[in-house]
Amino acid sequence: MSSVATIRTLNPLADHTVSARLAKKQTRHIREQLIEGMLFLAASVSVVVTIGIVLILLTESYQFFQHVSLVDFLTDKQWTPLFDDAHYGIMVLLSGTLVSSFVALAVAIPLGTMIAIYLSEFAPFAVREIAKPFLELLGGVPTIVYGYFALLYVTPALQFFFPGLPGFNLLSAGLVMGIMIIPYISSVSEDAMRAVPMAMREGSYAMGATRFQTAVRVVTPAAFSGLAAAYILGISRAVGETMIVAVAAGMQPNLTWNPAEPAATITAYIVQVALGDLPHGSIGYQTIFAAGLTLMLLTLFFNVVGHLMKRRFRQVY
Amino acid sequence: MADMTVAEIRALITNHKRWDLIFATVGVLALMVGVLTFVALFAGMVMDGAHRLSWDFFANFPSRRAENAGILSAWVGSTLVMLVTAVTAIPVGVAGAVYLEEYAAKNWMTDIIEINVTNLAGVPSIIYGLLALGLFVYKFGFGQSILSAGLTLALLILPVVIVATREAIRSIPGVIREGAYALGATKWQTTADHILPYSLPGILTGVIIGLARAIGETAPIITIGALTFIAFLPPAPFAGDPPAGAFDWLFAPFTVMPIQMFNWTSRPEAAFHQNAAAAGLVLVVMTLSMNALAIYIRYRLRKNIKW
Numbered sequence: 001m002s003s004v005a006t007i008r009t010l011n012p013l014a015d016h017t018v019s020a021r022l023a024k025k026q027t028r029h030i031r032e033q034l035i036e037g038m039l040f041l042a043a044s045v046s047v048v049v050t051i052g053i054v055l056i057l058l059t060e061s062y063q064f065f066q067h068v069s070l071v072d073f074l075t076d077k078q079w080t081p082l083f084d085d086a087h088y089g090i091m092v093l094l095s096g097t098l099v100s101s102f103v104a105l106a107v108a109i110p111l112g113t114m115i116a117i118y119l120s121e122f123a124p125f126a127v128r129e130i131a132k133p134f135l136e137l138l139g140g141v142p143t144i145v146y147g148y149f150a151l152l153y154v155t156p157a158l159q160f161f162f163p164g165l166p167g168f169n170l171l172s173a174g175l176v177m178g179i180m181i182i183p184y185i186s187s188v189s190e191d192a193m194r195a196v197p198m199a200m201r202e203g204s205y206a207m208g209a210t211r212f213q214t215a216v217r218v219v220t221p222a223a224f225s226g227l228a229a230a231y232i233l234g235i236s237r238a239v240g241e242t243m244i245v246a247v248a249a250g251m252q253p254n255l256t257w258n259p260a261e262p263a264a265t266i267t268a269y270i271v272q273v274a275l276g277d278l279p280h281g282s283i284g285y286q287t288i289f290a291a292g293l294t295l296m297l298l299t300l301f302f303n304v305v306g307h308l309m310k311r312r313f314r315q316v317y
Numbered sequence: 318m319a320d321m322t323v324a325e326i327r328a329l330i331t332n333h334k335r336w337d338l339i340f341a342t343v344g345v346l347a348l349m350v351g352v353l354t355f356v357a358l359f360a361g362m363v364m365d366g367a368h369r370l371s372w373d374f375f376a377n378f379p380s381r382r383a384e385n386a387g388i389l390s391a392w393v394g395s396t397l398v399m400l401v402t403a404v405t406a407i408p409v410g411v412a413g414a415v416y417l418e419e420y421a422a423k424n425w426m427t428d429i430i431e432i433n434v435t436n437l438a439g440v441p442s443i444i445y446g447l448l449a450l451g452l453f454v455y456k457f458g459f460g461q462s463i464l465s466a467g468l469t470l471a472l473l474i475l476p477v478v479i480v481a482t483r484e485a486i487r488s489i490p491g492v493i494r495e496g497a498y499a500l501g502a503t504k505w506q507t508t509a510d511h512i513l514p515y516s517l518p519g520i521l522t523g524v525i526i527g528l529a530r531a532i533g534e535t536a537p538i539i540t541i542g543a544l545t546f547i548a549f550l551p552p553a554p555f556a557g558d559p560p561a562g563a564f565d566w567l568f569a570p571f572t573v574m575p576i577q578m579f580n581w582t583s584r585p586e587a588a589f590h591q592n593a594a595a596a597g598l599v600l601v602v603m604t605l606s607m608n609a610l611a612i613y614i615r616y617r618l619r620k621n622i623k624w
């Protein structure tokens with residue numbers, strides 16, 4: 001078939017067929033170009049989203065900082081933007097966010113790391129095959145369900161041990177948040193550990209080291225940059241987590257470093273304002289964007305630290 | 318070392334081996350903390366909420382009286398929002414991933430897009446809510462509607478879809494592409510006829526995981542101002558006068574499952590907490606079965622395809 005076609009195009013008497021074939025190729029080329037353009041547009045959506053987030057947060061926060069000075073924002077010890085005597089001290093919300101995140105990470109980092117070491121270095125194949133998907137499922141539970149659990153099960157259980165504990169507190173929100181974050185930390189850490197070349201373990205075993213010695217002194221240090229990435233991911237999750245703290249920690253702004261007290265986090269404040277009916281463009285409406293910007297900068301800060309740590313401890317095999 | 322007796326060395330080895338055992342136990346215990354929490358959570362919700370699960374619970378609107386309240390407006394709202402999310406996120410995400418894997422030149426523009434996708438996956442979900450509030454609700458004038466919510470969640474799961482699709486495409490060996498090119502196929506023909514069909518299971522896994530995440534997501538939807546008490550349904554799709562009326566439902570106020578559960582959880586009465594448990598049960602079963610389906614598809618994929 002194709003050889004016949006080639007002969008025909010070479011025949012000077014059949015010039016019109018050559019031009020027709022070329023014309024067809026031209027449309028094909030245009031179509032390819034069009035499709036590539038559309039695919040490029042789809043890929044750029046992510047960039048547009050990022051620009052959109054930054055623009056929205058900055059413009060609304062700019063409006064906010066026309067009313068409130070940056071010094072007040074950073075140093076005021078009260079957060080009462082919806083009262084007549086309005087104060088805008090972000091430290092109040094920041095303290096709630098940091099305390100609940102600290103509690104969560106105190107649970108998630110040790111447990112997540114231990115699970116990762118166990119699954120990567122100790123667990124038999126069958127256990128790993130069951131545990132990994134299960135942990136993944138755990139990460140898929142909606143956070144509002146965790147919030148319900150924290151408020152109605154964990155808090156009463158804690159009150160059994162600490163009778164003075166208020167119904168809303170950062171402790172139970174933080175503990176449940178920690179459980180929620182375990183799968184994120186354990187799966188990223190485990191991937192990092194399994195990426196450590198087998199030869200390093202074999203070398204360690206050949207020197208007479210036990211499994212535990214190999215895991216702790218060879219594999220963990222070698223995978224450290226991956227572990228750092230896992231911890232940073234966990235911190236980002238904890239700082240940005242909303243529903244658990246909104247439900248279980250109460251929404252009362254409270255400058256405290258004590259996890260046994262109720263307090264509002266940055267995210268809980270945004271939820272509280274959004275639940276009410278604030279007019280578009282009012283100062284109350286703008287506070288949630290200023291709070292959001294703070295949250296974004298906080299996440300960015302941890303990510304930059306994580307990136308630097310990763311570079312510092314990067315091992316190349 | 319040299320002056321140790323055999324007995325001493327044996328004792329040392331036993332001691333070290335003991336640490337192996339201790340750590341293995343600790344590892345299992347750590348794993349159990351996760352497992353037991355989940356079991357407690359699920360069992361607690363079954364005990365408190367299972368008796369509320371009845372036909373009426375799915376067919377009733379929320380109500381002031383806890384025993385009459387149901388999740389009709391919530392599950393209808395969730396379904397419609399998911400529809401908008403899926404219709405937006407799947408084409409854009411898959412197309413973006415195809416561009417990055419098959420078309421993109423190695424230059425700074427591609428680098429920017431790639432870094433962006435990675436970073437977007439780490440942005441807290443409530444920030445997407447703020448973006449949607451400023452952009453969709455007020456600037457575009459979509460209001461506090463199903464459309465705004467669906468688009469917000471679509472942006473939220475876009476990185477999930479893109480990453481999963483890229484991984485699926487990357488696992489297809491180059492010989493498949495070379496074979497298609499050798500037969501004179503264009504780049505798009507190769508992509509549409511070979512790359513996409515072969516990466517379908519992988520894409521599906523990512524899409525299902527993304528949608529499962531979107532269905533349980535509460536914070537961004539609260540932020541755009543979804544109402545918590547809705548005792549009516551949005552107009553049925555394609556019921557109004559075409560062409561404009563057919564899409565009335567997109568602009569209707571709505572509520573979704575997680576918001577309904579949040580509303581019931583934050584009430585003081587125990588009877589509403591039982592409703593919250595029942596709604597949570599529905600939500601957990603829904604997200605878990607979606608995730609389980611995704612894990613199953615991936616498992617099948619790993620078992621069946623050997624290039």
